[in-house]
């Protein structure tokens with residue numbers, strides 16, 4: 001007699017292309033069958049998803065758990081619990097840890113360190129530090145980094161590898177922002193791997209000049225911050241990156257896009273057939289500068305949240321497929337660290353647990369279809385980073401990762417209930433309709449009705465291909 005590990009019955013399955021009723025049978029941690037027939041055999045865990053939607057497991061491709069490093073803000077145990085609580089089955093951890101993921105040995109140590117803590121599956125980003133680690137790029141590729149990250153426009157502390165949120169030229173013990181020639185070389189090196197070269201995009205030179213000017217006249221409002229760190233800082237970097245991608249052939253990915261003009265430039269590059277992709281985050285979709293008076297310093301992020309017109313263009317990019325996916329840029333800091341002048345406090349906010357609820361709420365509000373949500377949170381990132389069809393895919397043979405969603409469930413985001421260490425969120429009290437109610441990682445329920453039911457089951461995911469350039473609506 002056959003025995004199934006799991007069945008999810010009576011649910012409505014959502015993929016990027018369609019929505020249909022069927023039952024899912026799981027065997028050996030993989031999807032074994034998707035069918036309306038009743039298959040014979042015992043079932044270990046039988047899940048009734050009547051009235052619910054079953055998505056291919058949602059993922060968050062952009063999180064900073066700061067582990068090892070400043071773990072008083074967050075660690076991987078907490079961030080992956082928060083991920084599961086928020087309906088995510090896979091996360092990609094950013095490489096600016098201490099030590100950073102800058103060579104094969106540190107890839108291995110990070111794999112081991114995070115593997116013992118992970119409640120969901122995880123990929124590891126590799127860092128590009130110019131001449132400091134260029135010889136390690138091929139090894140990092142061979143090890144299975146998910147992609148390469150370059151903090152364009154950031155200075156990095158030379159010993160702790162922490163980002164300098166308030167860098168000034170002349171500071172000691174700092175790896176200063178890299179010049180364009182070195183960026184070009186990084187792109188050439190990553191192009192040889194076929195993997196994605198993803199950038200934080202801000203022009204530090206311009207930021208230095210404009211910020212000094214605003215600081216000299218004592219500017220301290222949110223509009224002053226935006227004057228010192230304007231859309232132009234991102235746009236210049238995106239434009240340079242697109243032209244360098246054209247020259248080097250690298251797959252160029254713009255992280256957390258914040259400016260409408262950047263979206264327009266990327267759309268044009270995509271129309272020309274260049275391998276350019278872009279993601280955004282909920283804070284650029286649901287917040288704008290006008291919200292600062294209400295939300296306060298919690299919403300300070302880099303690149304900063306900009307104006308309504310930027311937000312509208314980013315939504316157009318979601319609608320027409322210019323934007324491949326949505327992720328959180330989860331970057332917690334403590335309450336104390338976030339108290340202070342707008343200039344001096346660090347940038348970043350919690351986001352991992354609120355990513356899926358905010359996007360599902362957008363579905364409820366009619367701003368997004370269920371299919372588009374499946375593309376943005378599962379299918380597209382899996383294809384872009386070369387982990388499909390293992391992840392983000394609803395078909396036999398794929399990992400049995402599911403996010404079960406109750407689109408009728410209403411509630412509010414409660415900061416105190418978040419599972420992260422530092423729980424600072426801009427969305428405290430934000431009403432949500434459409435919540436993940438069950439998170440299943442490779443056939444094991446990790447979260448049910450908001451409660452963690454198993455922990456520590458996550459494992460490393462390595463790309464099986466270099467991935468595809470994902471844009472447009474399929």
Ligand code: DOR
Nearest residue numbers: 064200301302331347348
């Ligand atoms: O606001 C941000 N915080 N932007 C980043 O690029 C990094 C992040 C962090 O790690 O704090």
